[in-house]
Amino acid sequence: MLSRIATAVFAAVLALPSTGFADVQLPGIISDHMLLQRDMPARIFGKASPGEAVSVAFRGQTVQTVTDATGRWEAWLKPMASGPSAAMTIQGANTITIADVLIGDVWIGSGQSNMQWAVWQSDNADAEIAAAKFPQIRLFYVPRKTSPVPVEDVDARWVVCSPETIKDFSAVLYYFGRQMHQDLKTPVGLIHSSWGGTPIASWISGPALMGNTRLEPFLSYWQNMVLHYPENQSRYEQAVKKWEAGGSQGARPAVPLGPGHQHEPTTLYNAMVAPLVKYTIKGALWYQGETEAGRVQGDIYGEALMTLVSDWRRAFGQGEFPFYWVQLANYGNATKNGHWMLVQEGQVKATALRNTGVAIINDIGNQTSIHPTNKQDVGRRLAMLAQNTGESPRYRQFTREGDAIRIWFDHAGKALKTRAGAPLTGFQIAGSDRKYVPAAARIEGTTVVVSSAEVTDPRFVRYAWDYYPEANLVNEWGLPASLFRTDERDQ
Numbered sequence: 001m002l003s004r005i006a007t008a009v010f011a012a013v014l015a016l017p018s019t020g021f022a023d024v025q026l027p028g029i030i031s032d033h034m035l036l037q038r039d040m041p042a043r044i045f046g047k048a049s050p051g052e053a054v055s056v057a058f059r060g061q062t063v064q065t066v067t068d069a070t071g072r073w074e075a076w077l078k079p080m081a082s083g084p085s086a087a088m089t090i091q092g093a094n095t096i097t098i099a100d101v102l103i104g105d106v107w108i109g110s111g112q113s114n115m116q117w118a119v120w121q122s123d124n125a126d127a128e129i130a131a132a133k134f135p136q137i138r139l140f141y142v143p144r145k146t147s148p149v150p151v152e153d154v155d156a157r158w159v160v161c162s163p164e165t166i167k168d169f170s171a172v173l174y175y176f177g178r179q180m181h182q183d184l185k186t187p188v189g190l191i192h193s194s195w196g197g198t199p200i201a202s203w204i205s206g207p208a209l210m211g212n213t214r215l216e217p218f219l220s221y222w223q224n225m226v227l228h229y230p231e232n233q234s235r236y237e238q239a240v241k242k243w244e245a246g247g248s249q250g251a252r253p254a255v256p257l258g259p260g261h262q263h264e265p266t267t268l269y270n271a272m273v274a275p276l277v278k279y280t281i282k283g284a285l286w287y288q289g290e291t292e293a294g295r296v297q298g299d300i301y302g303e304a305l306m307t308l309v310s311d312w313r314r315a316f317g318q319g320e321f322p323f324y325w326v327q328l329a330n331y332g333n334a335t336k337n338g339h340w341m342l343v344q345e346g347q348v349k350a351t352a353l354r355n356t357g358v359a360i361i362n363d364i365g366n367q368t369s370i371h372p373t374n375k376q377d378v379g380r381r382l383a384m385l386a387q388n389t390g391e392s393p394r395y396r397q398f399t400r401e402g403d404a405i406r407i408w409f410d411h412a413g414k415a416l417k418t419r420a421g422a423p424l425t426g427f428q429i430a431g432s433d434r435k436y437v438p439a440a441a442r443i444e445g446t447t448v449v450v451s452s453a454e455v456t457d458p459r460f461v462r463y464a465w466d467y468y469p470e471a472n473l474v475n476e477w478g479l480p481a482s483l484f485r486t487d488e489r490d491q
Contacts, residue, residue: 035189104187109173111288113196175379229258283322298339302346329365395484413476426471
C-alpha cells in the first residue's frame with residue numbers, strides 16, 4: 001500500500017490543472033511593493049486564458065509571452081541594477097499595475113521557532129521596532145499552512161518595512177536583512193516562511209525525502225505516529241473535555257500528531273516553499289534542528305540538511321545559490337540524550353556543500369530557554385557569511401605531538417584568542433579508551449595544543465561537547481569556534 005506521502009506525490013503529478021482563467025491573475029508574491037532580484041533574470045508569472053497574449057513592461061523593458069494550454073504564463077525580465085522604485089504594467093485581456101517595485105537582493109528565511117521568533121520577542125524590542133523605518137526593505141510573510149500536494153500560491157502580499165509591519169516578522173531574518181541593506185547600500189527583500197516546532201522532514205519535497213534511503217527514519221517515525229493516531233486522538237478529545245470542564249485552566253491539550261499536522265513529512269514544503277520556487281532569489285537562510293535533537297534523530301541531521309539544500313536548489317532552478325544556516329545555540333535544558341550536539345555537528349558537516357556556511361552561536365544561548373533573545377548577533381553573523389567578511393573557526397585536523405595533540409582550524413584568521421582574554425576553556429582529551437577528561441589547552445597562533453597529565457598517550461580531543469559548554473575560543477573577528485570531536489575522523 002502506498003504511504004500518504006507517496007500518494008500525494010503521484011496525485012501532484014497526475015492532477016490536471018484548471019484552465020478556467022479569464023483575466024490575467026497574479027500570485028501573491030507578484031504584488032505592490034515587491035522586490036525583484038538584481039543582476040539576474042527575473043521571472044514574472046501568473047495565469048490567464050489558454051493561448052492569451054500577455055505583456056510585462058517595467059523600467060524600459062517590455063516582454064511578451066503567450067499562456068500555455070493550462071493557462072500558465074511566465075515572462076523573463078533581463079537583469080537589472082538597483083535603482084528607484086517604479087511601476088510594472090502587466091497586460092492581457094485586462095491590465096494590472098504593480099506599484100512601487102524595487103530591485104535589490106531577495107533572501108528567504110525558513111525553519112522552526114527560532115526563525116519564527118518575532119522582532120517584538122527579541123532584545124531591545126521596543127527600540128528596534130521604533131527604529132524599523134527602512135522603505136527599501138520589503139517584507140513577505142508566508143502564512144503557516146500544510147498541504148498534501150505542492151500548491152502554486154500563498155495568501156500574502158509584500159509590505160514596506162516600518163514600525164507597523166516589522167513587529168511580528170522574523171527577528172533573525174530582519175536583523176540579517178537590515179545588516180545587508182546597510183552594508184551593501186542596496187534594497188533588500190525578505191521572504192519569511194517558517195513554523196515553530198516543526199521537523200526538517202516537513203520542509204523537504206516528497207521525491208527528495210523518499211529518494212534518500214538514509215532519511216527513512218523520518219518516514220518510519222511518522223508512520224508510527226499515524227498508526228497510533230486514532231488512540232491518541234481519542235485521548236486528546238477526552239483531555240479537551242476535561243480541560244473545558246475545569247474552566248479551561250492552563251494550556252489547552254496539544255493536538256496529537258496525525259494526517260494534516262504540520263509535522264507530516266513534505267507538507268510544509270508543499271504549502272510554504274513550492275509556491276515560491278518560481279521567484280528569483282539571491283539565497284536562503286535556515287534555523288532549525290531543535291526537533292530532531294529531541295527526537296533522537298541528530299545522527300542523520302547533517303544528511304537531512306544537505307538533502308534539503310539540494311532539494312531547494314533543484315526546485316528554484318538557480319544553481320548553487322548561497323545557503324546559510326544557524327547552528328543550535330548552547331542550551332542548558334536540552335534533552336540529555338547527546339543528540340543536541342549531534343545536530344550541531346551535522347550542521348557543520350553539511351557545509352561540505354558548495355556555497356554554504358554555518359553561523360555559530362554557542363556563546364549567546366540561554367541556560368533555561370530554547371529561544372535565545374539576542375537575534376541581532378545571529379543576523380549579523382549570517383550577514384558576515386553572506387558578505388564573506390568572516391566566519392567561525394572550524395576544526396580541520398589534528399597532529400599528535402608526544403603527550404599532546406595539536407588542533408588545526410579553518411577560518412582562524414590571523415590568530416586565535418579567547419573571549420575577553422580569559423584562560424582557554426572547553427577542551428577535553430582522551431586515550432584509546434575514549435574516557436574524556438578536562439584538558440589544558442594553549443593557543444599557538446592559529447592552532448591549539450591540548451594535553452592532560454591524566455592522559456599520557458592521547459588519541460582524541462573534543463571541544464564544547466556539551467549542552468551549555470564553558471568554551472571561549474574565538475578568532476580575530478571575535479566569532480566563536482564550533483564544537484567538534486576528532487573521534488569520527490580517525491577511527
